Amino acid sequence: EAVEVFSEMWIGELDHLPDQHSRDLVLWIFIASVFQQQKFLDSATRTAILQCTDEFRTLNLPIPTRIVSSLDTERQELLRQAIMALDTLCERLCDDDAGCGLACRNALLGALVRQMRSKQLLWPRPSEPYPGLSFASLAADVRCFRSPVFYIPVEGDPYAHEPAMVEDPSFSDLAYGRAKKKGKGRKLYCAECTSVVNVSPGVSVALDGCRLQDLLDDELCRLEASVKVWAFASLEHSTSSTTN
Numbered sequence: 001e002a003v004e005v006f007s008e009m010w011i012g013e014l015d016h017l018p019d020q021h022s023r024d025l026v027l028w029i030f031i032a033s034v035f036q037q038q039k040f041l042d043s044a045t046r047t048a049i050l051q052c053t054d055e056f057r058t059l060n061l062p063i064p065t066r067i068v069s070s071l072d073t074e075r076q077e078l079l080r081q082a083i084m085a086l087d088t089l090c091e092r093l094c095d096d097d098a099g100c101g102l103a104c105r106n107a108l109l110g111a112l113v114r115q116m117r118s119k120q121l122l123w124p125r126p127s128e129p130y131p132g133l134s135f136a137s138l139a140a141d142v143r144c145f146r147s148p149v150f151y152i153p154v155e156g157d158p159y160a161h162e163p164a165m166v167e168d169p170s171f172s173d174l175a176y177g178r179a180k181k182k183g184k185g186r187k188l189y190c191a192e193c194t195s196v197v198n199v200s201p202g203v204s205v206a207l208d209g210c211r212l213q214d215l216l217d218d219e220l221c222r223l224e225a226s227v228k229v230w231a232f233a234s235l236e237h238s239t240s241s242t243t244n
Contacts, residue, residue, distance in 0.1 A: 021051035107148035
């Protein structure tokens with residue numbers, strides 16, 4: 001207690017907390033745990049959980065084992081739940097529980113599986129302790145997943161049973177919304193031109209609004225927000241254990 005006032009003054013003069021996992025972040029966790037600085041430990045551990053790409057390294061500093069263990073456990077649990085969210089969306093699209101129609105679901109499912117595979121989130125499947133993978137990088141990748149851009153016939157349209165998907169809007173014969181024949185009666189529509197394209201008199205298609213980001217972002221935000229709750233509670237637990 002005698003040095004508490006001076007420790008707070010000293011800590012207040014230090015540089016701001018780093019927003020990436022680094023040596024300085026580990027030092028901050030050590031300082032905050034020694035002087036029981038709840039606010040700083042909350043922020044530093046949250047950054048470590050989100051940014052660590054491997055098991056937490058203490059740099060041989062006497063950081064309480066409870067904190068180190070909790071950091072690793074929480075990081076792995078976040079990654080497990082994030083990957084599970086991707087798997088769940090795949091299942092929902094297969095079970096007709098997401099997307100607005102058959103063509104929409106098929107297109108979203110294909111795009112999701114291909115991009116998960118390109119980020120090594122499907123084959124090979126990440127496993128604990130998820131070396132080289134951080135929640136922050138995974139969330140950033142998922143939020144950049146591209147969704148198929150295609151038009152679907154408006155309600156009541158005679159072509160409603162044949163939604164049109166864009167394969168390559170750069171084709172010259174797809175420019176400006178002109179239709180291209182593919183197979184028997186199949187039409188592709190350029191989704192880069194306008195939100196509604198008149199195909200022929202009395203027939204129009206509208207841009208499909210379903211996006212992978214919209215289907216995944218709520219869960220990613222929920223997981224990110226849950227870290228704050230954990231870090232606050234973890235410090236109280238660690239402090240009470242040290243006191244006892």
